[in-house]
Amino acid sequence: MKGGPSPKVVVCIVYVAAMFMAAMDATVLNVALGTISRELNIPPAASGALNVGYLASLALVLPVAGWLGDRWGSKRILLLALGLFTGASALCGLADGLAELTAYRVLQGIGGGLLAPVGMAMLFRAFPPQERAKVSRALVLPIAAAPAFGPIVSGLLTDQFSWRWIFYINLPVGIPVLLFGLLYLKEHKEPEAGPLDLPGFLLSAPGLALTMYALSQGPVLGWHSPWIAGAGLLGMLLLAALVVVELRAPKPMLDMRLLRDRLFRTAGLVGMCSAAGLLGMLYVFPLMYQYGLGASALETGLTTFPEALGLMVSSQLVPWSYPKLGPKRLIMTGLLCTTAIFVLLSFVHEGTDPWLIRSLLFGVGVCLGHTVGAVQIASFANIPPSSMGRASTWFQVQNRLGSAIGLALLSGILAAVGTGAANAAGVMEPNLTAYRSALLGAAGFLLLGLWFASGIRDSDAAATLRKRDDPAPVKTGGERSSPAEG
Missing domain, CATH: 1.20.1250.20 (MFS general substrate transporter like domains)
Structure with a gap:
């Protein structure tokens, strides 16, 4: 649209709002887990699946996020991720059981995994190196401040209203930002993105997901657990193979070069x-x-x-x-x-x-x-x-x-x-x-x-x-x- 705000301002607004929402979502759940377990009649230990599903799905899509933005357009992928994250938040608030809530958390993780790399790439393309110190306020706030806000917001909403509001709170942020980005963000594609590095994706997605699962659940289930040891070992083997494959690929998905x-x-x-x-x-x-x-x-x-x-x-x-x-x-x-x-x-x-x-x-x-x-x-x-x-x-x-x-x-x-x-x-x-x-x-x-x-x-x-x-x-x-x- 002509006559709209500066493209740099647009990218900053969308990036900060989207990343703050996603980063805070990673911390609000922990405070409310006890309440969710009681209301849904599930054992407290089983509620850990909500975090595992989110982390695993995030890790699955994170390696391919940059390529998707380059190939299909950074605006398209960012808004798709933002819409998916916001929509999944609404579904999480409506869930009536552990299976439903876990499935919707997986959708949230997919959206969250795409948001960060694509949004950061758009931000750094918009600002040349000599201007990035001035835009640092947009970089620090969502990544580092959100974990401090999360527990307070979660505690207040869970105590005063319902645990469902820790998910609904994303809607008044996500929907306006989605519409704003749809109107004012500029599309960008990389003509040299190349085809999907399929071997790299098949190694990185499960490798990173298994490693994140082992690291997050090892303290809970015990490092001696066969599931943890097996997942951690397989994840590290896949990531080791990924290094070898990506160094030889002409257009690697994770560019080690x-x-x-x-x-x-x-x-x-x-x-x-x-x-x-x-x-x-x-x-x-x-x-x-x-x-x-x-x-x-x-x-x-x-x-x-x-x-x-x-x-x-x-x-x-x-x-x-x-x-x-x-x-x-x-x-x-x-x-x-x-x-x-x-x-x-x-x-x-x-x-x-x-x-x-x-x-x-x-x-x-x-x-x-x-x-x-x-x-x-x-x-x-x-x-x-x-x-x-x-x-x-x-x-x-x-x-x-x-x-x-x-x-x-x-x-x-x-x-x-x-x-x-x-x-x-x-x-x-x-x-x-x-x-x-x-x-x-x-x-x-x-x-x-x-x-x-x-x-x-x-x-x-x-x-x-x-x-x-x-x-x-x-x-x-x-x-x-x-x-x-x-």
């Missing part, structure tokens, strides 16, 4: 570790505060909420701090400060002032928000628009695996140490050592990310540091054409 770009490779590993640490902390600390220190679910949600406020603040500061400090110093400073805060959170006890805890979590949002924003800006500095779909797919796969690995390992620490211990009278009491050990494990992920970040070179991200009107550096015959060769 993108990892030749030193900055994309290194920043991706930092992002993976950051996702493991952040999502791990947002899983462990609420458990510690609620079950270890006796806080209510609402108190826990309100106490962790300042983390989201910190992320909002960081999203406003990154456009200034990124060009001033450069990606390496900004990422390393954020990781180092967040690691220190995680260690301090592990010392929280019953007598700790709640406002001190909220201040620490606000600091997590500010510090790690800088890291997340800088990683996303720098990662795609040298990726050409024609490869953006596959690059965003690879970036999302890494982050999903990072989150799953973080939750799996920290859940394993909780199980190994034991969240309960008998006192002298033989009465079971919360074992805070388990939660504290897990929080230190989350800090360990950030330290690993800090080690990877030490290999970042600001010169590799020069395109994101130049002002809009600055000329690109002139290459001489002795210079390499891309830091990917480094």
